[in-house]
Amino acid sequence: MSDRALPVQALLVVDVQADAVxxxxAVPGAAGLVDRTADLIARARKDGALVVHVQNDGRPGAGDEPGTPGWELHHRVDASDxxxxIRKTRDDGFHGTPLGGLLTDSGVRALAICGVMSEMCVQSTARTALELGYRVVMPHDAHATHDIPAAPGISGPVPAAAVSRVAEWALGSDLEVVARAADVEFAAPARHEH
Structure with a gap:
């Protein structure tokens, strides 16, 4: 983990939808999480970085089923170029979506990822970004998940904070983890600089 991250040109806000926050x-500590993701979004906008809200389309009956209150994005979107x-139906925000093309077309080479759930959609999206050669920064305090319940004969409950940390660790040494969302810096992608 490092203190500050060199500037990134994009922010991926993964599944920060009403059902999760x-x-x-809601995930434990949801109020603080949405404050930190809101700050990341505001600073990315101010610095001209690309902001991508990744929205999960859950299955029928799920808390994030499209069109239900739980599916709605928590943060307001300033629709612009x-x-x-980007809507998705799988954990990985790149799978079957235009995300990869959007990042390429925008000139993004480095991105930050925040949101929920740490060990599912956040980790899966970060893994693909790393495999595609992006520099990936993950602010430790800007992604979250739920406790894992006890599994008889396997383990007791696993606290959400431990699950989130393991999700980072499992992505390997190419991932740049910064302790605080406030330490992520943004810059406009080359194609959007004025």
Whole structure:
């Protein structure tokens, strides 16, 4: 883990949807998480970085089923050529979506990833970004998940904070983990500089 990250040209906000951050089903510490993701979004906008809201389309009956209150993005989107919403149906934000093409077309080489769930959609999207050769920064305090319940004969419950840390660790040494979202810096992609 490092203190500050060199500037990135894009911010991926993964699945920060009502079902995950509001009400009974919210991840632990959801209020702080949405404050930090809001700050990341505001600073990315100010510095001209690409902001991509990745929105999960859950299965029928799921808390994030399209069209339900839980599916709605928590943060307001400033629809523009530098802020977009990409919908997905799998954990990986790149799978079957235009995300890869958007990043390439925008001139992005380095990105930050925040959101939920650490060991699922955040990790899966980060893994593909790393495999595609992007520099990936993950602010430790800007992604979250739920506790893993006890599994008889296997383990006791695993606290959410431990799950999030393991999700980072499992991505290997190419991932840049910074302790605080406030330490992520942004810059406009080469194609969007003025």
């Amino acid at each position: 509001v009400g009974e089903r 530098t802020e977009v919403v």
